[in-house]
Amino acid sequence: MPEKDHERLATELSATVSLLMRQLRAASPQGELTATQRAVIGRIDTGGEATIAALARAELVRPQSMRLTVGALEERGILVRSPHPTDGRQVVFSLTEEGRRMLALVRQAKHNWLAVAIAERLTAEERRTLAAATELMRRLMPE
Template sequence: MDTPDRSRSAEELMAVVSQLNRRMRAASPQGSLSPSQRIVLGRLHDGPATTAALARAEQVRPQSMRVTLAALEESGLVERSPHPTDGRQVVFSLTESGRRRLTELRQAKETWLADAIATRLDTDEQRVLAQAVELMKRLVQS
């Protein structure tokens, strides 16, 4: 494949991945969570984190992350605790309610996607999609 074809494929892949993400977000229960709050819940699923670490990961200012965390804390979805080694900092982690909410969000997305695959693609197309997923995994490997 020559460079223009690769560039076009890259452009089309970025567009379709973006559209797919939007469709899955639309399929999950909105409730009162903003997109940034949803992202923070997902990050905290990997383990507790400081405000600064979350802000760096999302490339936002710490002040913006503090606002997001305050809203999540007020909703009972995250909780703060003392940093294990630095008494000047706190770490945030998911509460049980936050874990349940994150599970609901992810389950709704997965249900929508599985249904879309089952109803919009025939068996051969589903097999091709499974192969494409494996190729995409290779693209993101370090």
């Protein structure tokens, strides 16, 4: 395959993945959480408790903005603060049971949308092709 074709494929794949991610975000329960709030609780779920500064760096926002996001999540009972384990001047935030429930709802809504779309819009052969493509995409990820 010529390099020009690789470039075009990379552009098309990137655009398609972006559109799919946008649709998955749209499938989340509306009004429940903002995109930033979903990103924060997802990050804490996978990475563990975190400070405002660490969350702001990870999400590429200013600490002041992250403080507002985390404050709203804490007020709703989704996050809880506790003392930093090694620095008494800081606090860390972790998910509450309500936060885990909310995250599960968001993930389930995305999964449901995608499963229905695959079942209703693709033929059996296209689903097999998608399964093969999914494996190829997994191989693109760094180990």
